[in-house]
Amino acid sequence: MENAKTVTVLSKQQKRDRFLANLVHYLMLSPFFILFFAFTVLPVISSVVLSFFDFDAVSTPRWGFLDNYLRLFVQDDVFPKALSNTLVLAIVTGPLGFFVAFMLAWMVNEFGPSVRTLLSFMFYAPALAGNVYFIWQILFSGDAYGYINSTLLSWGLIVEPIQWLKNPSYALPIICIVQLWMSMGVTFLSNISGLQNVNPELYEAGAIDGVKNRWHELWYITIPSMKSIMMFGVVMQIQSAFSISVVPIALCGYPSINNSADTIVSLITDVGTSRYEMGYAAAISVVLFILMFATKSLLGKLVNMAGR
């Protein structure tokens, strides 16, 4: 009898402790959650709702149900081109950008702290310098004086200057190159920090257990210990690869010749900024989101399989 009583009293005490601990946890989460809800979740919800309306940013939204979506898939003739461009850019720059950002971080990690800081600074420099793609405009300038044209002319490889950014067959590959070169941002630095956090004892243990070269070590030790950071990289890479728009607009303009360099996000920006069709822009965003989310779910499974 006595014993049973003390047990219940104790568990009440425990319950209260747990409740208090959870309360603190909720308090720690709340500043983020409240602000996140107000400035991100609410706008996303209203944007999704808006995608079912006809809204010009000024007058009252008019209910249109699936009108925007039907128009997108049936009537819009820029959308198929923009979709295929976006997919090409995403398929090329997404995995490749991720790969380059990971491998460079991994290589840089071999050096001592000072060289490491210097090298990662050099790779991160485009992100620090701001709007740097102008350099590519100079390189790919369409007249005979552009660096690439004048070099090719002087080598005799071409007879007349190529309009690099105006030519539909060159525009997309050039954007791929520029985008890859700019991908040394968030993913690269998070990989650098992730590599710092890999326990060095694992490497020692690996060397003893018969890891022969750096590739073995990478596959069996580094990648498995970096999985959660790599998952972060995957999501950030999906986000940037599917959202490419600034570079093509800056280099090729919008709309580009034959829509050869238009992407979904540049279409969204155009619909919203110059045509004020906010409901339609929201509908395109929803479609793009579904595309990105499906990709993310698929790749999440792949990352988990690595290093097995």
Next chain:
Amino acid sequence: MQATMSKADQRKLQKLKLKASRRDQYKRFTRSKGGNFFYTLFLILFGLFSVLPMYYCIITSFKPLDELLVFPPRFYVISPTVASYLTLPSLLDNLAVPLSRYAFNSIFVSVVTTFFHVLVGSAAAYVLAKTNIKGKTVIFAVVQMSLLYNAYTLEIPRYLIYSGLGMIDTYWAYILPMIPSSMGVFLMKQFMESNVPDALIEAAKIDGAGSFRTFWQIAMPNVKPAWLTLTLFSFRDLWSIQPGGTIFSEELKTLPFAASTIAQSGIARQGCAMAVTVIMMIPPILVYLVTQRSVTQTMSSSGIK
């Protein structure tokens, strides 16, 4: 005896250990000399290519007028001059409020927001990664999904929320929306999950540390590279923040706005524009060097031997 070791001695010991571990890095069994050489060469070439635009900005800011007008632009300068920098003060007269006001706004907004951005995000990440509260899976899923939604379409709903909260034309319009970052929470959560052992948290709890103390004194030191990197991301973004449609008072505008006012005066001012760009680049570079220097110096220690 060891406990009485002076701080200077401890530091010395740490340095020696660091040096030894650095040397070990090169002597690891799994590295070949040929491979090391090839990698170094590749990294240097790629690195030089990456710094090209930054180098071009700096070079251009030292070009005299006649070299600025050469086409195609040169990647070198024949007779460098600081004239572009010297004309900057005279251009300041065009500004509506003194430069110091813009500078104060930029520094205030960047520093305060970055601090709360990292603190709020890390606390949330700790809760999501290391506790069992209800709904954490849902919240984390929403955080991840929000990263994938196109930011441009959110501008109008956001503007309505700002004006509903009376944030338009106040510092709040810069600060509050920048504090909750899905990217930051995501990054910190991934790091805490893989680098803060549960055993360490249990031990802290047994020692009587509350949740916040465990977060601050146990979890955060273990993910130092992560929050240093987050600090850099946040500062870099905030330093370049421009008043969009949310700030109208001149005395609340930031340095990038002042910089663009100075720079937008045609081809003759190209040198000045570059000089401004170069000056604006300095603070992020400093923050980069400070944070990444300590990122690369953190030796991984799980806290458990």
